Amino acid sequence: MAIKVTAQLNSRVFQPGALTQALKGVVSRTALEIEREAKLRVKSGPKTGRTYRRGSIKKAVGAKRAREFGQLGLRQSRTKPGSFVTGYFFHRASAPGESPADDTGFLANSIRATPAKVDSGGVRAQVIVGARYGRRLEEEMNRPYLKPSVEKVRPRFVADVDATIGGLI
Secondary structure, rough: OOOOOOOOOOHHHHHHHHHHHHHHHHHHHHHHHHHHHHHHHOOOOOOOOOOEEEEEEEEEEOHHHHHHHHHHOOOOOOOOOOOEEEEEEEOOOOOOOOOOOOOOOOHHHHHEOOEEEEOOEEOOOOOOOOOOOOOHHHHHOOOOOOHHHHHHHHHHHHHHHHHHHHOOO
């Protein structure tokens, strides 16, 4: 009499779309982490570049106080009649090798992660920088913010993919 042994693997991996759906969550979560990390790099961190004057602080005064302000040595605003320049805004830029210094918040606010999608190439999500100068800062001016963010998130992404696949088997 012959003996038969059957090896069978019952796993959710073989259910249609189970692995794809699980990996979709991992990819979406990773894209959001990259977005968050890139925004943090722009908004915080040491900036050691040059400091320069960005704009003036103006105070509007009436005719009676105008003489008083003039005697203090404050100059009248050229763009706002009846106003005096009482101070200045300053900005410290980033040095080469540092992530860009936040000035107006436009760069950080333009960084967006898209939800994961499944296509013929696999599961993918994108992190898009909407500011036109974002690529130039990263690649040409040596102000990295996106690449270090990806490198920081990479080990967790690999671990999450391994855990997801392992959990389905």
